[in-house]
Amino acid sequence: MPAEIIDGKKISTELRSDITKEISQIRSTHPHFNPKLVIIQIGDRPDSSTYVKMKLKSSEEVGIDGSLLKFDADIKQDDLLAKIDALNKDDSVHGILVQLPLPKHLDEELITNSVKQSKDIDGFSELNLAAIFKKNAVTKFIPCTPKGIMYLLNHEKVQITGKNVVVCGRSDIVGGPLAKLLEKEGGTVTVLHSKSTPEQVKLFCSHADILVSAVGKANFITKDLLKPGVVVIDVGTNFVPDATRKSGRRMCGDVDFQGCSEVASKITPVPGGVGPMTVGMVLHNLLESAKKANGLL
Amino acid sequence: MPAEIIDGKKISTELRSDITKEISQIRSTHPHFNPKLVIIQIGDRPDSSTYVKMKLKSSEEVGIDGSLLKFDADIKQDDLLAKIDALNKDDSVHGILVQLPLPKHLDEELITNSVKQSKDIDGFSELNLAAIFKKNAVTKFIPCTPKGIMYLLNHEKVQITGKNVVVCGRSDIVGGPLAKLLEKEGGTVTVLHSKSTPEQVKLFCSHADILVSAVGKANFITKDLLKPGVVVIDVGTNFVPDATRKSGRRMCGDVDFQGCSEVASKITPVPGGVGPMTVGMVLHNLLESAKKANGLL
Structure with a gap:
């Protein structure tokens, strides 16, 4: 059975519609x-x-x-x-x-x-990042891409507690905070990065129940690496040559979508997966900030 | 061949002697x-x-x-x-x-x-923690226990890059920052914690080249979990009943020292392993701060 496609575009559209409704509702009072x-x-x-x-x-x-x-x-x-x-x-x-x-x-x-900090809706400032990394700190703003991924997983009712989670990439705005958020949700998280060997990539991917790739390399994740039933989240934005396109190139993620779809239980496409969620989360964080400033949260 | 014992007491004594010498040397000028x-x-x-x-x-x-x-x-x-x-x-x-x-x-x-921040030699403040978690930030003060462990591994010339590292425990002052420091040194790090299942503990420990336990449970790490040749760092401080002692109890770590010594290549004892390093690092951080304040660093 081919994987269920996680439709980030649709989920983001629903989220934006909820935000629109909420703003107009607040304005009515x-x-x-x-x-x-x-x-x-x-x-x-x-x-x-x-x-x-x-x-x-x-x-x-x-x-x-x-x-x-x-x-x-x-x-x-x-x-x-x-x-x-x-x-x-x-x-x-x-x-x-x-x-x-x-x-x-x-x-x-x-x-x-x-x-x-209270206006840093990108969540990039040290104080906002520190709150993510501290165990019991109240998080303020979470960077939009990790926040969007957590939203997708929650929307898709993917269980995280007790699962093997692999995050490929350790940037300050995606991999780093995301790994910590998944750990806080009970996942047992392994972070793969540029110093991980091909053998390590193979080993840890083969056990992953949830696999997130944010390394920026087309075809970094292929079917042979995956455990059947894995949930695959593709954060990559890469371009590969494509003679059939006017531009001569095609956007793709880190994941070989077609091959991996045969093995995964759920998978995000690129484009239309994580990308649309990121902008949605900017709006979500901004609304939260405005509500706080107005004593509505 | 039984494991080499990493003698934290001796290494800490040497470090203190270096600090003593450095302070008296600076005072001479x-x-x-x-x-x-x-x-x-x-x-x-x-x-x-x-x-x-x-x-x-x-x-x-x-x-x-x-x-x-x-x-x-x-x-x-x-x-x-x-x-x-x-x-x-x-x-x-x-x-x-x-x-x-x-x-x-x-x-x-x-x-x-x-x-x-410049006087927080415990490294517990948000800004000091954030610097550890950010990829390219200049770290200021590193909490003393993780810093002591990194010192031990470096002293023992344990290679971290490309190795499978398991950190058991995710506290803000030990497991959390330590996992990130080991990742920054090139390790592929998995964090095990209270929500990890026994199967996950078994799986990830069996592949670990470096295993750090900081969970506070006696006999949490036993011989059967280990990959031969692993380097074991025991951060636990637990007390178990011991009728042969006056106090009726005996201090021990998280690791079954005797059993694990038969399989590991290097291992820290409790007491006399990580413990003595922690106070050593308080002194080390303090000296660093004093040198900075005096324009000597």
Whole structure:
């Protein structure tokens, strides 16, 4: 029996519809409720512009007041920090997103940490990350991709407690926090990374009940690695040549979707799996922040 | 061939002797160099008093100026925070240890986080923990038990990159940070915890090249679980009945030392393994802090 496809696009659409409803419901009793997001973009990277546009469009659709603050690529660090500080102090703003990556003269860690914790809806600041890694700390904002994956697993009623979980990749915004979130849900988690040997990848994947790949390599996960019935979550965004497409290339994940679908019980496609959830979680975090600021949470 | 015993007592004694030498060497050129530690103890728990005495005695031995600030168990939280704030601002103080656990009316997380990061030689504050969990962040102070274990493994020239590492236990001060430190050194790490099933414990232990147990259960790790040649690090401190002792009990770790010694390549005993390293690392962190404050690092 081929795997059930986890339809991130559909689940994200439902989530956005819930957010839209909730905002309009709150407004019916709190007419001044105005969830507000500010995105900061430095320079003109086309990929950044695409992401920013997508976030603004999605915000508008659900009734979030999104705006873009764009600065030249050569902005001085102190000027940027002063701008963020002003937004931190502006009570009408509920979320501040600094679009990464930043030009090289800017200290990404310093700038990410300068966003006030209660407005850091990306969840990238040290304090938000620390809350994920501490055992009993109350988590504030969880980075959107790991949060989206946890949402998908919960939506699909995938049991995590007592299961063997493998997370491939250990980045600060995906693999690292995700591994900890899955552990907190009771999973026994192994993290595979660039220093893991092919033998280790084989060994741990062969026992995985839940397998998440976030390494950025097409065909990193193939059918032969999998335990039958595994749940496969594909976080990769890669491009491979494809002569049948106008662009000459095709987007794919880390997972050989077709082969793995024959063995897995559930699997996310790329595109249309984890990707749509990430933007959904930006909106979800922003709404949460606005509710908190208005004493509604 | 029985396992080589990792003699934490001896390694810690050597480390302390190095610290003593370094302090007297620095003093020969910087006569006012005075590494200073302040320990805060709230109330009169006998176990806390024992630990505090041990830390003060070890400090004195190496030439660290250690002092104890003792407060009644009913101290008001604001008074304690004001005291910590004063120590944070006192340039002559290089390290502040708040002896845990605290009486229940005090917010342990708030108080732990109130110690300035540059004086938090326990490494328990959120900012110090976050630096461990972030991929490329510069770590400041590493909690003393994980730091001591990494020191032992390095001292024993145990290769970590490419190895299967199992950490049993996921506390904020041992298992959690240790798993991340071992991962950063290239290990492929699986964390076992209270929600892991006996089958999972068996499976992952049977593949472990390095096995660390920090769960607090006598005989949790037995010979039959181990892969021949494994390096075993025992962080447990447990007491079992022993009629041959005056006290009627005997201290032991999580590991069945005798049985596991027949299979492991290296193993730490309890007592005399990880324990002595922890206090050694308090001194090491304090000296580091004093050197930084004096522009010597």
